[in-house]
Amino acid sequence: MALIVQKYGGTSVGDIDRIRNVANRAAQTRREGNDVVVVVSAMSGETDRLIRLAQQAHETPDLREYDSLISTGEQVSAALLAITLQSMGVPARSFLGPQIRIFTDSAFSVARIQNVETKHLRRAIKAGIIPVVTGFQGVDKGGNITTLGRGGSDTTGVAVAAALKADVCEIYTDVDGVYTTDPNICPDARKLSRISYDEMMEMASLGAKVLQIRSVEFAKKFNVPIHVRSSFNDKNGTWVVKEDEKMEKVMVSGVTLNKNEARVTIAGVPDRPGIASKIFSPISDAHIVVDMIIQNSSADGLTDLTFTVPKVDLKRALKLVKKTAEEIKAKEVLTEENIVKVSIVGAGMVSHSGVASKMFTALSRENINILMISTSEIKISCVVEAKYGELAARVLHQAFNLEKGS
């Protein structure tokens, strides 16, 4: 008998029929002798509807109120799932973030989970009740409702699994698992049966949308096995687990394509110590995530600084950058939204030489110009013109034989 946390995404609970499907699955898992805890997202479309309402009220709504508003989506789906389970004769009870006491910091809209109390959940499980937990939301020390950012329900699922020392956190979604690359771009894409936490984190941060990156960090920290799978079939999905000796270190596990970044260039920056900090501190204070940063060598005491930010944050970032640029007397600020970032990820990369050059060669063979490069121990990213993005992904998928598997 295992303790299984099942997290269902928005499309899996998109209407009452799908909620019934989820209830059947949870009930079946329980009938097989397991204890089950369910974590749910808002019904698909609901969070967007609430965000639109907030933006009608104010372009940049207060984030405390925003969180109180959008957290209602999960409250609705959790209650509906509990009602549906009960209608099948399965004891169930919904629990809100504040009711369980999923404590977070007070960074509204991007809060981080600090602690998950287990008292209420354990009591329910012991009484034979399936707890249905609202994903995405928590409560700060002041009793304010907080939310965890897009995809935050994944993190709730893993955090609840970690707190309960569950055997697995199953993440149900509308795809069969984690693929070597986006199957819509590359028909040869292959489902991975296993992937390490580190690789998954890179994949997630590089644009694979299947899991919120923070949930993988959490899973790694508390060693919670994640099973990513579809709520529409019974196929085995992808296991995200600790990298161990037995696991062959694949050179390259996957290719990602991120279309959501924009490039900012500050041209003619006086090349003095402390300039980078002056530029990036206000951006980081505004909670904007800067990804790649490149500084060109300078000859005349002036340098060009280029970096990428999420497209949604470009307007805000630009305002801050222009202010700094004036202060430090830089020449001009340029932006480019017509770019994409294509990346290869693999835990074995660090022990194989020639991966980078193989990547660059494959791209150059198609005359794809590389605009920016950044690397880590387990990934290499190249920014290219947007029109070449999908071609680049397909070329790299083929170059590293990802369709064949390890």
Add this chain to the structure above:
Amino acid sequence: MALIVQKYGGTSVGDIDRIRNVANRAAQTRREGNDVVVVVSAMSGETDRLIRLAQQAHETPDLREYDSLISTGEQVSAALLAITLQSMGVPARSFLGPQIRIFTDSAFSVARIQNVETKHLRRAIKAGIIPVVTGFQGVDKGGNITTLGRGGSDTTGVAVAAALKADVCEIYTDVDGVYTTDPNICPDARKLSRISYDEMMEMASLGAKVLQIRSVEFAKKFNVPIHVRSSFNDKNGTWVVKEDEKMEKVMVSGVTLNKNEARVTIAGVPDRPGIASKIFSPISDAHIVVDMIIQNSSADGLTDLTFTVPKVDLKRALKLVKKTAEEIKAKEVLTEENIVKVSIVGAGMVSHSGVASKMFTALSRENINILMISTSEIKISCVVEAKYGELAARVLHQAFNLEKGS
């Protein structure tokens, strides 16, 4: 400087433009030097949408989950109003029932307020912040969300006003105040400038939908003046206040028409002590409100028992009644939905003779047959065939000269 609690109903916060209108009014009241606390209902239509979802999941949803589900409507409107106030530069903050600690009993869907903590509200007011409180919802000792029944936001408004010892609780709605009868039925209907708590309670319990009856009970108990008025204009509405010496005791203040009751008759009931209790205990245990009860005199040891219940509860009541009828060997159970209850209400009735006979005469003059009668110190109700309902209301409105005022 006064402390004013303003409660806005669903139509007053039905969309963002109307929410803006509410924000303007609250801000204006504050600019005039008053402290303001706002209580809001769900956006009109939202509660019904949520109820439909619940019923799709299960015909008779578990009431704990039901309350958690439908309480989200107020959470949404409170956050939106707080955001809107802030967008106008007015400091505001939403408070949920559980955040303030509006404690109720655990009678889900019909919970009663037991205590309202004022700490958070007072702190906000002192800091110059307008608290925007979710109506309709509370929390029980176990931390479960509860709701107060249809119109429960009125009660929240009055309870918050009572707890804060506010000078007035303004109830904003889509009509100008309390009328002598429904203006849709009787074009002569006149807005009352004042009405006593007792009369208002009768009016509310008899079908005038302008205020939840429990809110008036609460207001009477804690002597909170209520001002019922429209959120769409600045006219003075109706004050619901303590009856005092100066207030002339009007013989009849209003006429109500209630179309929501159904009649149940148990025919051939053995006329023994304890039978009525056997019949009504299960109904009361099921939280079904029985209104008029009439027992015909019995000659052959058998009697007929007739009573009314809300139409929405008829199905449930019938199930219980049929079970009891079998047990006590009654002859049969009959129901009739095609009835209405027309009533006259007036605090002065008790000291004027002839009110009842005047009522019966007026009805008989139009050949309207009276099916049931019940009276209290300040009201007389007659059940008549549904098709005569509106005629009866008009006839009585005229017979007691209600269009003329006192």
